[in-house]
Amino acid sequence: MSEPYSSPSSDVMIQFDRVVKKFGDHVVLRELDFSVKPGEFVTLIGPSGSGKTTILRLLMTLELVDGGTIQVGGEYLSHMERGGSLVPADERHLRTQRKRIGMVFQQFNLFPNMRVLQNVTEAPVRALGLSKAEAEQRARELLDMVGLSDKVDAHPTQLSGGQQQRVAIARALAMRPQVLLLDEVTSALDPELVAGVLSVLKEIARTTDITFLCVTHEMQFARDVSDRVMMFDQGQVIEDAPPDQLFTQPAHERTRSFLHAVIDRAV
Amino acid sequence: MDWDWEYAIDSLPLLAEGMLVTIELTVLGALFAYLLGLVFAMIRRVGVPVLSQFVYLFVEFIRSTPLLIQVFAFYYLLQPAIGVKLSPFLTGVIMLGVHYATYTSEVYRAGIEAIPKGQWEAARALSIPRSRVWTGIILPQAVPRVLPALGNYTISMFKETPLLLAIGVVDVLNSAKEAGAETFRVIEPYTLAGVFFLLVSYPASILVRKLERRVGTV
Amino acid sequence: MSDNLGRIISTLLEGVPVTIQATLGGIALTIVLALIAGLALLSKSRTVRFFSRVYVEGFRGTSEMVQLFWLYFVLPALVGLQIVPLFAGVLVLGLNHGAYGAEIVRGAVQSVPKAQHEGAVALNLGPVDRMRRVILPQAVVEMLPPFNNLFIQLLKSTALLYFISAQEITQKGEELRPALPMGDLTVIYAVELIIYLLLAIAITIVMRALERAGARRLGRKPPPRRKVFSSATAGGV
Ligand SMILES: Nc1ncnc2c1ncn2[C@@H]1O[C@H](COP(=O)(O)OP(=O)(O)OP(=O)(O)O)[C@@H](O)[C@H]1O
Ligand SMILES: [Mg+2]
Numbered sequence: 145m146s147e148p149y150s151s152p153s154s155d156v157m158i159q160f161d162r163v164v165k166k167f168g169d170h171v172v173l174r175e176l177d178f179s180v181k182p183g184e185f186v187t188l189i190g191p192s193g194s195g196k197t198t199i200l201r202l203l204m205t206l207e208l209v210d211g212g213t214i215q216v217g218g219e220y221l222s223h224m225e226r227g228g229s230l231v232p233a234d235e236r237h238l239r240t241q242r243k244r245i246g247m248v249f250q251q252f253n254l255f256p257n258m259r260v261l262q263n264v265t266e267a268p269v270r271a272l273g274l275s276k277a278e279a280e281q282r283a284r285e286l287l288d289m290v291g292l293s294d295k296v297d298a299h300p301t302q303l304s305g306g307q308q309q310r311v312a313i314a315r316a317l318a319m320r321p322q323v324l325l326l327d328e329v330t331s332a333l334d335p336e337l338v339a340g341v342l343s344v345l346k347e348i349a350r351t352t353d354i355t356f357l358c359v360t361h362e363m364q365f366a367r368d369v370s371d372r373v374m375m376f377d378q379g380q381v382i383e384d385a386p387p388d389q390l391f392t393q394p395a396h397e398r399t400r401s402f403l404h405a406v407i408d409r410a411v
Numbered sequence: 412m413d414w415d416w417e418y419a420i421d422s423l424p425l426l427a428e429g430m431l432v433t434i435e436l437t438v439l440g441a442l443f444a445y446l447l448g449l450v451f452a453m454i455r456r457v458g459v460p461v462l463s464q465f466v467y468l469f470v471e472f473i474r475s476t477p478l479l480i481q482v483f484a485f486y487y488l489l490q491p492a493i494g495v496k497l498s499p500f501l502t503g504v505i506m507l508g509v510h511y512a513t514y515t516s517e518v519y520r521a522g523i524e525a526i527p528k529g530q531w532e533a534a535r536a537l538s539i540p541r542s543r544v545w546t547g548i549i550l551p552q553a554v555p556r557v558l559p560a561l562g563n564y565t566i567s568m569f570k571e572t573p574l575l576l577a578i579g580v581v582d583v584l585n586s587a588k589e590a591g592a593e594t595f596r597v598i599e600p601y602t603l604a605g606v607f608f609l610l611v612s613y614p615a616s617i618l619v620r621k622l623e624r625r626v627g628t629v
Numbered sequence: 630m631s632d633n634l635g636r637i638i639s640t641l642l643e644g645v646p647v648t649i650q651a652t653l654g655g656i657a658l659t660i661v662l663a664l665i666a667g668l669a670l671l672s673k674s675r676t677v678r679f680f681s682r683v684y685v686e687g688f689r690g691t692s693e694m695v696q697l698f699w700l701y702f703v704l705p706a707l708v709g710l711q712i713v714p715l716f717a718g719v720l721v722l723g724l725n726h727g728a729y730g731a732e733i734v735r736g737a738v739q740s741v742p743k744a745q746h747e748g749a750v751a752l753n754l755g756p757v758d759r760m761r762r763v764i765l766p767q768a769v770v771e772m773l774p775p776f777n778n779l780f781i782q783l784l785k786s787t788a789l790l791y792f793i794s795a796q797e798i799t800q801k802g803e804e805l806r807p808a809l810p811m812g813d814l815t816v817i818y819a820v821e822l823i824i825y826l827l828l829a830i831a832i833t834i835v836m837r838a839l840e841r842a843g844a845r846r847l848g849r850k851p852p853p854r855r856k857v858f859s860s861a862t863a864g865g866v
Pocket of ligand 1: 191194198
């Protein structure tokens with residue numbers, strides 16, 4: 145018999161409890177445990193195909209767990225309580241849980257049928273019920289913050305990749321999420337555009353109390369902003385430490401060779 | 412009026428005979444369309460001066476106007492004008508063939524265009540004679556890929572044959588009409604005519620979809 | 630050519646409004662049914678998918694002519710209600726082409742990248758908003774070229790209304806035919822075919838304009854200007 149799953153508590157923002165995720169026979173996450181405290185900036189690193197994106201997608205409810213539970217802010221995300229026991233979440237439950245979570249994608253995923261401003265106002269109006277005026281004001285502030293106040297009427301395709309990604313960040317922030325998931329948000333960008341996006345993210349991390357879970361290959365950025373870095377391999381967290389420690393004195397051989405490979409590539 | 416099984420079963424042989432005519436029309440019309448469409452496509456591809464432009468306009472004109480009127484025009488106007496009198500059946504075959512040739516020619520065109528330029532260049536580099544390039548290299552590659560589209564048009568043609576009852580072809584729908592006129596019962600024959608069409612075209616379209624998955628489409 | 634020229638043309642033109650009404654009515658019904666059935670083909674519910682499959686395969690599998698005869702001659706016998714020919718025509722044109730359109734809608738919705746759907750989920754848009762605000766506006770642009778073909782097929786099908794005496798162009802012409810000498814038949818058929826050709830060109834011009842507007846809306850380069858004729862995709866209808 146396994147122990148009961150840990151009960152929700154409020155001093156953790158994200159809690160993975162023995163989470164299992166499979167694609168067919170392929171087990172990507174095997175009883176994964178980890179937690180993130182409110183306001184923390186946690187970076188996930190690990191080899192390609194190890195399941196980093198899968199973790200973020202589970203949190204965004206784009207995938208459903210095959211075992212274990214996920215809690216966000218002390219409430220079950222993957223499940224709901226029915227008559228004293230946990231059952232898999234239905235769409236309604238997922239919708240209420242999603243409110244607190246935002247995600248920025250590698251490929252931006254802006255809506256091409258809307259101009260920049262509407263990309264940012266659409267969800268606050270439709271999903272949060274803000275008035276159009278409120279949503280626009282909020283959107284303009286955010287677009288100003290990401291340095292795009294002159295692009296509000298532009299079409300997403302008229303923007304550079306870096307600008308599109310900054311719109312996507314503004315769009316996610318417009319929903320006032322408690323948790324923001326970042327999946328290799330600079331990987332699709334030309335090298336000269338990366339810095340602009342990263343500095344925007346740094347600024348947001350510094351000035352808000354949003355909890356970040358970030359997957360990135362930008363090691364310098366990870367080192368600068370993270371409170372913690374988790375090295376992830378074969379469905380498990382194999383090392384979890386503050387960035388200075390993990391990058392300078394990795395405890396595991398796997399971490400060491402991974403960092404070597406990444407840093408060699410970067411040079 | 413209720414469904415009368417006895418009458419329905421009685422009218423089956425007549426309808427089946429009509430169905431046979433429908434299928435004959437489709438098969439002959441389709442064969443004609445496959446051939447004539449190929450001729451159109453080659454004329455346009457080779458770029459025979461004047462003729463090529465003429466074929467282009469002809470194809471677009473026929474495609475954009477109703478088959479029914481084309482049938483009337485051919486039957487009541489063109490045939491007397493050139494002094495021939497074809498049977499309604501033969502008229503039907505020819506007009507189905509001509510009308511659908513304008514579609515099949517587009518299918519062939521797309522099929523030929525889908526063949527990589529390198530194939531033509533390689534053939535030229537090897538100094539293969541032009542006729543042999545077509546029969547030996549281009550068509551064997553193009554034909555399998557156009558089969559699903561040809562199949563789809565054949566099914567469309569099949570379902571369009573009933574309009575030939577306007578000039579007196581006794582196909583399945585016309586048989587149903589006659590049965591109905593005799594007995595004043597229309598539910599059974601017309602419904603059965605629909606069932607006949609479904610029985611042929613639904614399996615046929617499943618076959619075409621299978622073929623599509625196998626050879627891809629153009 | 631003949632003294633009858635004026636009479637022939639004016640008689641044929643009398644049929645034009647009915648042809649246009651049947652075409653526009655048929656197109657409107659086609660759009661509505663294609664959207665409903667096309668989205669139903671993508672439904673999560675098996676039952677919904679099943680019924681919409683039955684509709685689509687049923688109407689694609691039986692001949693349009695049979696459908697017209699059924700609706701016009703059988704239905705009145707069944708329910709004792711004679712339908713106005715034009716109305717019967719619009720119904721059949723819409724039901725038949727709506728079944729083809731459903732597959733167009735389904736394909737276009739599926740062609741919108743999955744990432745767009747996920748982007749909308751991540752912003753907590755509900756299923757209806759996701760479809761209405763994000764997926765459909767993009768899918769519609771994909772639908773326009775195949776719908777152009779479909780509408781021209783529908784226009785051509787209006788000639789079948791001849792069989793139920795709806796007083797459209799084809800019937801007007803056939804009513805004239807018996808009383809006229811051979812030479813005048815040329816005029817009848819030439820005028821008829823030219824009217825249909827012009828209507829087909831009108832449909833294409835409108836659809837091309839929509840295509841360009843749609844491309845602009847999605848921030849794509851507008852499709853190159855093509856000759857109004859210039860055919861359409863090879864795949865069957
Ligand atoms: N929808 C899916 N169906 C099947 N397999 C999948 C699916 N999504 C992910 N996988 C598999 O799960 C594993 C983990 O994928 P994931 O995308 O989470 O890796 P990752 O750590 O983000 O890799 P990368 O650094 O390349 O982005 C991979 O082996 C991948 O092939
Ligand atoms: Mg990934």
